């Protein structure tokens with residue numbers, strides 16, 4: 001068994017991954033651990049190095065990148081028998097997966113925390129045959145997610161999503177969705193559908209305030225066509241008291257579930273961990289205790 005492989009996506013966020021990969025390597029060496037570094041040149045390299053980590057049975061795989069990198073790495077482990085423990089140094093823009101795991105968004109802190117960490121076994125989601133580690137979303141706001149260009153992201157960071165999302169609110173559309181959730185059938189018109197694994201969604205902490213990565217549940221948030229006032233009221237309940245949204249007759253509602261199927265007349269795409277994902281119809285389920293992440297001790 002080998003010790004540590006560090007996989008860095010140099011294009012993520014503010015392009016600091018390579019620099020921090022070297023810092024992490026020397027910190028591990030100071031702590032009598034041996035780390036090999038791989039710098040990716042393309043998305044395919046993420047898959048290649050994750051497969052290397054798995055086939056050479058590295059104990060630990062440290063990922064430097066944002067949600068796209070971490071999500072791709074998780075997906076690459078889907079069919080592997082051996083899955084290394086995963087540490088994240090969040091050099092991306094939004095870093096929602098790291099946030100949901102309680103990893104520091106300050107990069108220096110995240111590096112330091114890796115020498116004093118604990119293991120957290122986490123659930124992942126499966127949509128058709130793909131894994132997701134954070135969320136699935138559909139509707140006019142999520143569509144703006146993949147319309148944000150790399151340039152905009154580099155210039156404005158997470159503000160780029162806010163600007164695009166705000167523009168899309170004016171062009172809000174309704175989607176008729178037929179869903180079966182843990183055996184219960186429902187038909188609803190939604191303007192936004194979000195399915196998440198942890199409390200953090202799209203960089204918003206406490207989006208699903210009760211959700212944790214190891215509770216065995218997916219959480220669905222549905223928002224119906226609503227006035228701005230109704231939206232504010234729904235979002236306030238969502239962030240403070242999601243129990244108040246347990247009835248699907250509300251303008252906004254939250255349902256914890258384990259598996260479901262979703263249909264829609266249009267071939268609407270979903271966003272998967274913030275990148276363009278599969279289209280409707282889809283089946284979705286929780287895979288409990290699938291990955292092990294390294295998270296700060298405290």
Ligand SMILES: Nc1ncnc2c1ncn2[C@@H]1O[C@H](COP(=O)(O)OP(=O)(O)OP(=O)(O)O)[C@@H](O)[C@H]1O
Nearest residue numbers: 011012013040041042066067068069092093094095
């Ligand atoms: N050299 C490269 N190695 C790996 N991926 C690359 C490379 N150049 C561009 N990419 C693209 O980077 C994407 C992943 O970037 P990532 O999501 O990790 O960073 P980010 O967008 O800054 O962060 P976040 O998703 O947290 O907002 C991949 O989907 C891939 O298409």
